Amino acid sequence: MKIEVLGTGCAKCKTLYENTKKAVEESGTAAEVLKVEDIPSIMRYGVMSTPALVIDGQVKFSGKVASVVEIMGLLS
Amino acid sequence: MLKTFADYFAFQVIGLDAKSRLGEAVDFFVYDTVKIFLLLTTIVYVVAVIRSYFSPERTRRILSHNREYIGNVLAALLGIVTPFCSCSAVPLFIGFVESGIPLGVTFSFLISSPMVNEVALIMLWGLFGWKIALTYVGSGVVVAILAGMAIGRLHMERYVQDYVWEMKVGAAEIQEQSFREKHQYASGYTKELLKKIWPYVVVGIGLGAFIHGYAPEDLLVRYAGRENPLAVQLAVLIGVPLYSNAAGIVPVVQALMGKGLPIGTVLAFMMAVTALSFPEAVILKNVLKTRLLATFFGIVAAAIIIVGYMFNTFL
Known part of the structure; x- marks a missing residue:
């Protein structure tokens, strides 16, 4: 599984990245978590409000910081 | 009821004299703080639920069907409800x-979104009353519409950074949320927002209470009062480079009005602080050429x- 956290580097984006890593760890999912910061890659997903979470190329949500529990729900 | 609680707290619990300056200031502080936080919690939650229906992706879809003029009006209005964070200004x-x-329509949105929002509305309503709150929202929308139209008329498309036009934008398929998810989003958002702005609110109201209880006639009036014909320009000039959210600026605005500055001057100051700022210029430089x-x-x-x-003249 490939998880991407999209964000231009603001505080919220960092929080989402941390939460995502924690969710992957706690659920024991085999996934790599990447942080995507460059604008062209973010725009390719059509995301206009950061941070956003992309799992296997599919945008799950944008413009919010999800909690660890919420992200674990998306992983299973 | 709130007033009774504030009186009880200041004069019975702490035991201050109701006629003393300190008593009056504490009474005022308790009343305002409780009122603002009650308003913030309920209204921010309601607005967050409304907001979850207006994602920026949906706003984009609505606006792309409308051309100039109607587009400017819609963009300025959608700017009130669409969630916006200056860090996503570029995408x-x-x-x-x-x-x-x-x-021009894009700019109408970019102007109204940070300047007119529920926090500004609540803070102004709580500290100044609903007339001034609605006046601010109304004039903020008018500024966003007119400025966006003016920029549109100038046809400055070539002064957008070139790479912007070459960018490939995908169509995001964002799943529709259930009401339970909307509730989760809204309560999370409310908590997050309150956590972020409560120090501003408390310090700001404290300042207001202090002025309410102690402030003498002030010399600010001499320099920025009604008599100085350049006062509004001066207020805007000072406000533009500064950055603060509505929660931080409204109590300052209240302090300034308490010192006798006219309403147009202080509202202009508030708009300049929230709509334009140095950090925002740095962010927008990524997509706009200097001109x-x-x-x-x-x-x-x-x-x-x-x-x-106009406010100084007609209000």
């Missing part, structure tokens, strides 16, 4: 212009000054 800008939304960036700041500042003078 938002690119997403808008790439989907064919005219430049368009300067034009944007110039036109918005001019629109704010005009609105400020």
